[in-house]
Amino acid sequence: xxxxxxxxxxxxxxxxxxxxxxxxxxxxxxxxxxxxxxxxxxxxxxxxxxxxxxxxxxxxxxxxxxxxxxxxxxxxxxxxxxxxxxxxxxxxxxxxxxxxxxxxxxxxxxxxxxxxxxxxxxxxxxxxxxxxxxxxxxxxxxxxxxxxxxxxxxxxxxxxxxxxxxxxxxxxxxxxxxxxxxxxxxxxxxxxxxxxxxxxxxxxxxxxxxxxxxxxxxxxxxxxxxxxxxxxxxxxxxxxxxxxxxxxxxxxxxxxxxxxxxxxxxxxxxxxxxxxxxxxxxx
Numbered sequence: 001x002x003x004x005x006x007x008x009x010x011x012x013x014x015x016x017x018x019x020x021x022x023x024x025x026x027x028x029x030x031x032x033x034x035x036x037x038x039x040x041x042x043x044x045x046x047x048x049x050x051x052x053x054x055x056x057x058x059x060x061x062x063x064x065x066x067x068x069x070x071x072x073x074x075x076x077x078x079x080x081x082x083x084x085x086x087x088x089x090x091x092x093x094x095x096x097x098x099x100x101x102x103x104x105x106x107x108x109x110x111x112x113x114x115x116x117x118x119x120x121x122x123x124x125x126x127x128x129x130x131x132x133x134x135x136x137x138x139x140x141x142x143x144x145x146x147x148x149x150x151x152x153x154x155x156x157x158x159x160x161x162x163x164x165x166x167x168x169x170x171x172x173x174x175x176x177x178x179x180x181x182x183x184x185x186x187x188x189x190x191x192x193x194x195x196x197x198x199x200x201x202x203x204x205x206x207x208x209x210x211x212x213x214x215x216x217x218x219x220x221x222x223x224x225x226x227x228x229x230x231x232x233x234x235x236x237x238x239x240x241x242x243x244x245x246x247x248x249x250x251x252x253x254x255x256x257x258x259x260x261x262x263x264x265x266x267x268x269x270x271x272x273x274x275x276x277x278x279x280x281x282x283x
Contacts, residue, residue: 001028001178005111007035007102007136010074013117017147018078020155020275021115022087027153027182030113031088034079035105037098038067068093099135106142114144118269134266137250143175143279145245146269155244155275156183161220162190162234162248162264165211168281172249173215175279179247180219187220188241192233194226231267238274245274249281 006021008014018034025032071093079089094101105111114136137144156179163169179185189212191204201224208222225240227233238246250265265278 001030001113003031003033003109003111004113004115005033005035005102005105007037007098007114007116008075008078009036009098009117010071010078011117011119013119013148015078015117016150017115017117017145020145020147020151020153022084023153024113024115025087031090032084033090033092033105033109033111034075035092035094035098035101036071036075037094037096037101038064038071039097040064040095064095099139102136103139106140112142114140114142116144116146118146118148134263134269137266137269137278138263139280141280143277145275145277147275148273151244151275153183156185158186158188158241158243159277160188160190160234160238160241160243160246162192162230162246163208163211164249165191165207166249166281169249170215172247172279172281173217175277176247177215177217185219187217188223188237188243189217189220190223190225190234190237192225192227192230192237194228194230194233197230231264231271234264234268235272238272243274245277246272247277247279250278251281 001024004021004025006014006018008018021032024030075091075093079091092101092105102114106114116136137146159176159179161172161176163172176187180187189208191208193199193201193204204224205222208224212220212222223237223241225233225237227236234246234248246268248265248268250263265276268276269278
């Protein structure tokens with residue numbers, strides 16, 4: 001972990017993510033990049049470089065200029081120098097879609113970890129609106145740690161690892177082991193039994209031990225937990241063991257396949273009270 005991106009909208013949740021990212025950066029001696037994207041309603045094309053476009057309306061230009069000034073003021077407040085001593089910190093204020101700039105940072109700026117705040121969603125707003133957090137979780141090539149409440153590094157003391165024992169989970173396990181080595185974490189490795197995906201415990205636990213041995217996991221416990229749907233099972237199990245956070249792989253499904261299959265990772269980001277670390281199994 002060398003370069004951590006912290007997207008921010010200056011909300012309370014974003015502040016919580018910034019505080020946690022600062023602690024992680026100190027632990028890993030990583031660089032921190034704070035990113036704020038100003039979404040515009042104007043139909044004008046935004047330059048790739050982030051420069052202001054030519055506006056037909058002088059009022060539009062003034063509004064954008066004011067938005068940038070306000071964002072810079074908020075950014076300076078967020079990245080208070082006294083809180084980030086000893087950390088290499090940079091700031092970026094962009095125009096356009098937050099997700100586009102987050103994705104670009106991962107692709108072109110060497111970002112290898114994202115910490116972002118999320119308010120979550122439920123009901124009709126979840127269906128119609130979604131969130132930038134969901135898009136990032138679904139498509140980011142690097143691990144994404146989603147945070148709602150104010151937390152500290154103690155979340156890494158105990159982690160629920162929700163596994164499906166896929167051969168594509170190598171990157172998930174690598175991220176888990178990196179954090180475990182840094183924080184001495186206790187790992188609860190769990191398989192969620194559901195009515196549509198049920199196996200006897202004796203078979204599942206044998207497969208889990210084989211999977212753990214293959215990946216040379218340490219300081220872990222094996223659990224099988226029964227619930228109606230996988231997402232609920234992960235949340236309820238994390239509650240039962242009082243874990244600090246949840247880590248799992250995401251399949252990066254999009255389009256029709258995502259609608260049919262659903263997304264356990266995105267549902268967890270929306271509904272779990274604990275921080276959720278998602279790692280793509282696609283790349």
